[in-house]
Amino acid sequence: MPDSHPEPSATDDPLAIICGGGSLPFAVADAVLRHGRRAVLFPLRGFGDPAAVERYPHHWIALGQFGRMCRLASAERCRDVVFIGNLTRPSLHEIRLDWQTLRLLPRIVRLYRGGDDRLLSGIGRIFEEHGFRLLGAHEVAPEILVAEGAMGKRAPSERDQADIATGLAVLAAMGPFDIGQAAVVAAGHVLAVEAAEGTDAMLSRVADLRRLGRIRYPVGVGVLVKAPKVGQDRRFDLPSIGPQTVAGVIRAGLAGLAVVAGGTIMAEPEVVATAADRGKIFVVGVPDPQRQ
């Protein structure tokens, strides 16, 4: 049964979308436009896709240009801001600081000392103090949330379902530590847990271990499980999947991938379903264990 998505609230002011990399920002922009709301994109230099950005009203900004972003968004009469897309966690020296950001710097440096959750929710508070309302992408474009059920033709076997349950339990146990949102489980054996390396690197590791004979399960045994962190602020950093994740799962020789329905976002569901069918893996949204 698919989740009933909340209806995004209709307002007259355009939505500011700060865009990292990947196709998610544009899926969100398109959904917002379909809902009858205007959108202004603020692509981040080095992350936003220039060709795609051209299709929307936009202003390029650099990391660290918080003042510039505030001025431009105010001039566009934006009040709501969404921050979406891949953003390799930048080193401090890569950030170009404007005056506004410079004043906030001591605070940001303190935030950097915590985990990702603390950094992101801290940045959320800073936006709010400057008169913006920071929303989750799923609040303005609920259709990007993965629904329950299989996306392509394949569904998890009984063994896969047991592996999914184990993976969810591992991720729940990791919750207090503000780390990875993904694990790989094969026939009850936890093969990999994600921390700072990210899901794609973790999948490459599983592919390597298999090639080296360190994983003895045949191709088609094992599941990638992704879930939002326990207690995480879902306005930021909801786990996302896309064609790249599907390709990684296929290369790692797994049976499929399971994500928490209503707690995972996806830009291109049809592309994902087609890629999954072609690679003979399943992609499934499972009920949220935190809400049961």
Place this chain on the structure above:
Amino acid sequence: MPDSHPEPSATDDPLAIICGGGSLPFAVADAVLRHGRRAVLFPLRGFGDPAAVERYPHHWIALGQFGRMCRLASAERCRDVVFIGNLTRPSLHEIRLDWQTLRLLPRIVRLYRGGDDRLLSGIGRIFEEHGFRLLGAHEVAPEILVAEGAMGKRAPSERDQADIATGLAVLAAMGPFDIGQAAVVAAGHVLAVEAAEGTDAMLSRVADLRRLGRIRYPVGVGVLVKAPKVGQDRRFDLPSIGPQTVAGVIRAGLAGLAVVAGGTIMAEPEVVATAADRGKIFVVGVPDPQRQ
């Protein structure tokens, strides 16, 4: 305060030492000889070090030659068996099966379906059913257990101590899942959790992430923490460290490495201390959180 080690029981029958790779088997054999007991080595082909093996009475065996091992150990009047040294988890097709092992095969295949703990304790039961007593290396050679305190000249800072506590908490949370015994924590941020890849591969990953700028902490921030799994049968698979671990920690740019005192084994303490001092890292044994 160093742990008081249990005195190994003196017996007349020689100890059978099944030897995997690395220097640990020989450290154990030397300690047993110092305690006045004879030892017969059963080095595993492809794992045991041939040059070192020559110094002791020995019989080469292949993986899967359980029958041969039983016959030879009985002829040598061994009753106690210790299994020690690195053993990359072999794929089933690498194992050369003798008749005895062939009869046990269905049972071993079932054991392979669980995690490492289940495999190892199951193999322990098989030994016992054949009239042997399987002991932990630390029971016959207590001096190979790491004691509390710093091994070289450096000691963990206050921040390092907080990272050690976080690492131990992560490993405790992972306990129910029968996976890795190691994690890397830097300034409260969990950078890596070990599963099927092993400690050395996890340290290489941290070194890579640092080189790619994905880890923003300066060199000298972060700790490798190793601990026995919660509830693990300590006769098998106690975590071990050696010069290779120290080299990995230095390459990963960490401040040092902490292991659970009395729950971690080490072959060459002087070599480890010298390597740690040269690389400007600490190596410390910390109290066992499971026994507090």
